[in-house]
Amino acid sequence: MTTENVRARFAPSPTGYLHVGGARSALFNYLFCRRHGGKFVLRIEDTDIDRNIEGAEKKIVEDLRWLGIECDEGPGVDGAYGPYFQSQRRETYDVACAKLLASGDAYYAFDTNEELDALRRQAEAAKTGFRYPRPNPLPTAADADKARAEGRPVVVRFKVPDEAITIHDEILGDVTFEAGQLDDFVIVKSNGWPTYHFAVVVDDAHMAISHVLRAQEHLMNTPKHVFIQRALGVATPKYAHLPLVFNIDGTKMSKRDKHKVVRQGVKDAIKQKKMTDADVMSLTGADEAAVERWLRKKADAELGMDQVVKLAAAADVTIPEIDVHDFRMSGYLPEALLNFIVLIGWSPGGDREKLTRDEMIELFSLDRINKTAGRFDREKLLAMNLDWCSAAPTERLVEAFKDWATLNDSHMAKLDDATLGRVLDSCRGFRTFPDVVAKAGVLFEPDEAVVYDEKAVAKVLAKNDGAGFATLESLLSPLESLESWTAESIEAFVKNTCEATGAKMGDVAQPIRVAVAGRPVSPAIGETLVFLGREKTLNRLRQCLELR
């Protein structure tokens, strides 16, 4: 492989957060560039003016950065091939289009959507595939002006050559498409903006893109792109189509899954009479018709994400993480997500699995990319996250935890680094950050916030005529007068108490734990009480004794 002039790009459209599938594509392009000393370009494909979401590209850049993927050229990173927004490159497309029109490789067309639909229905009825009927003779510029004057939409279509084409794919090998499969597709829309097919080709050429690594769903687009390249007289980059990423059940992983899961959860709740349509209406503020459309007609657009979040909480379902940002919000380490993602469709060979970003760069190669689609196994991700967390130094954990806690408005975001480090270390073995809060969070809340779990109280405190309560009571004054309040001294105190009374560690530690945390789970008893401090410990012990 020539390592000079390698230039690859990631080209998302700014319609929201970065999807994990997109992140995988970005990662592979990034790794490939780094491996070969090339340039990684980020280009925003915002030619569909109506669908663009304001500021979405900032979110995408932010998500990439969180993962540790930085571009060499792109929005905010100047390079010799900018601008990096397609919306700012209109002249380039206009010039290229004029060229194709002049050479006779493209022509005007004036069909309305209704006419096109009718044609498609006809084709369907006749059970023949729809192909746009190329007019003969081809309309002229004058015809186009006339049509425009009549108020008809004017588009430009590409005149697809009637020949077979073989594309060499770096992963798939040679892929041949028969002649006559493609019809004359639109390259410039009636609003004057290029379609995706045209814009990618023009930009890839202008930006000197040498390699295109993209998801396999684009494979069938490649002949279109190569035909345009030939008509334009520009070079064809090397293509590598990446295997798809599916949900664990084999369905396509898409943003719609969030709606899908919540919808099903709400339906189940309604069936079990835990919820009603009226609940859905009051929760979302949507009217009956809108609820009907969302719930029964699967019209996702009827409800916004914040409304879906409320419904999910009410129906007690967990919204699946789909976007990179979702995983960040769920308390994953970016290095773990990155490691997990890189292994969907690629492996360094052998038994090697855990990889840092630098190791990925060193080992990455196109010929080790798989052809088979992979599934996104959340259990494996969780296990991998646990691994990374266990191996991470405390400082890294503190940094990542603070990011997570801040984003989630957790009360633990306020803790100082030293305390946070101890808390995180005392919880080692956690899978994601919410586990840490579940285990130790209550120690940093007001005493009144402690919720006593009935089962735990019954089992640990009330059983045997309130033996646990009695233990607590007997501990009150020794704890109050304990000389030093450190994890070691507290542990020693508990041990000594056991030895003196012949009790087991659990007989002493568990009542304290339940009294102080409300549940039978918390960090080691010494650490638990240190986090709490002596005063709050005693306060909670007394508070708990009132349950008797």
Added chain:
RNA sequence: GACGCCGUGGUGUAGCGGGAACACGCCGGUCUUUCAUGCCGGAGAACGCGGGUUCGAAUCCCGUCGGCGUCACCA
């Protein structure tokens, strides 16, 4: 339907002509003051199916079936 891609335990992968390996998950056990970790052990694929080439095939060839993808003035 047309075209295209793919097919190793439940999942991700390794192996690419000569004992089917690793990780996750699952099951059982175990350490521990709780949970989670950790540790030990186990079940689970004759490599979609059929045929061929070969002394020998998951590995090469052909066929077949199945899964998936694409068929927009969305990208």
